[in-house]
Amino acid sequence: xxxxxxxxxxxxxxxxxxxxxxxxxxxxxEFAGTALQLGAAFWxxxxxxxxxxxxxxxxxxxxxxxxxxxxxxxxxAWAVALSPLGRRSGAHLNPAVTVGFWARGVxxxxxxxxxxxxxxxxxxxxxxxxxxxxxxxxxxxxxxxxEPAVGPWTALGVEVAISFVLVLAILLFASSARTHxxxxxxxxxxxxxxxxxxxxxxxxxxxxxxxxxPDLVSGSFPALWVYLLGPIAGALLAAAAFPLLAGGRRVLxxxxxxxxxxxxxxxxxxx
Numbered sequence: 001x002x003x004x005x006x007x008x009x010x011x012x013x014x015x016x017x018x019x020x021x022x023x024x025x026x027x028x029x030e031f032a033g034t035a036l037q038l039g040a041a042f043w044x045x046x047x048x049x050x051x052x053x054x055x056x057x058x059x060x061x062x063x064x065x066x067x068x069x070x071x072x073x074x075x076x077a078w079a080v081a082l083s084p085l086g087r088r089s090g091a092h093l094n095p096a097v098t099v100g101f102w103a104r105g106v107x108x109x110x111x112x113x114x115x116x117x118x119x120x121x122x123x124x125x126x127x128x129x130x131x132x133x134x135x136x137x138x139x140x141x142x143x144x145x146x147e148p149a150v151g152p153w154t155a156l157g158v159e160v161a162i163s164f165v166l167v168l169a170i171l172l173f174a175s176s177a178r179t180h181x182x183x184x185x186x187x188x189x190x191x192x193x194x195x196x197x198x199x200x201x202x203x204x205x206x207x208x209x210x211x212x213x214p215d216l217v218s219g220s221f222p223a224l225w226v227y228l229l230g231p232i233a234g235a236l237l238a239a240a241a242f243p244l245l246a247g248g249r250r251v252l253x254x255x256x257x258x259x260x261x262x263x264x265x266x267x268x269x270x271x
Contacts, residue, residue: 025088035121035123041069041076042126043133048065077256078188100239120208155201162204163232163234208227
């Protein structure tokens with residue numbers, strides 16, 4: 001008995017992102033989603049790390065606080081992915097994630113640039129609102145900056161490694177018709193594990209925009225190059241390792257949550 005012919009979605013897997021052009025609505029959604037997610041995430045950092053916060057006193061174990069931060073940041077990203085903003089843009093919320101999708105041919109270079117600019121602008125707005133509203137909590141929490149507690153090259157290695165794991169997990173889950181809907185969940189789980197691991201040496205950024213926003217607002221740039229280069233290098237390594245681990249699969253969608261009711265500027269084999 002002959003095997004069934006591949007359907008149109010499977011045939012579309014070989015296509016690279018070719019839409020190109022200007023997509024201001026998607027970029028605006030990415031900007032707003034990043035601002036909302038990171039603005040709330042910075043408040044979460046202050047609530048758990050500022051010595052002025054009762055939560056900081058109630059939870060004296062740093063590893064537990066870091067795990068809660070990771071869980072909270074992941075849950076916030078999940079919420080954005082499920083919102084109309086995320087359903088439209090794809091809710092990358094992180095230049096490293098966008099680079100990973102671009103390197104796998106799912107996101108066009110025009111959207112690579114547009115998304116990254118939107119993410120940096122959104123992170124900066126989120127950090128500004130956080131500093132203006134959190135006051136002394138923001139100051140005593142270091143303005144939610146990420147700063148290395150180890151040498152810069154060790155910090156770079158940590159950021160490459162944890163970003164590699166995060167982006168690879170997202171790409172693998174987005175490459176299966178059975179698992180793509182759980183991509184936000186695996187990202188949340190990864191952050192819950194990786195932030196306690198990477199937090200002590202580097203602050204576990206894994207996101208150039210997440211570091212650059214607070215740095216711009218506070219006017220302090222501790223080892224910024226580590227947090228720009230590390231996550232991007234980790235994402236490129238994840239994209240390179242993907243074919244070795246994906247069992248012949250290709251990335252099906254450039255969105256963390258695929259919804260056929262919303263158009264996609266990414267190559268999308270689930271449409």
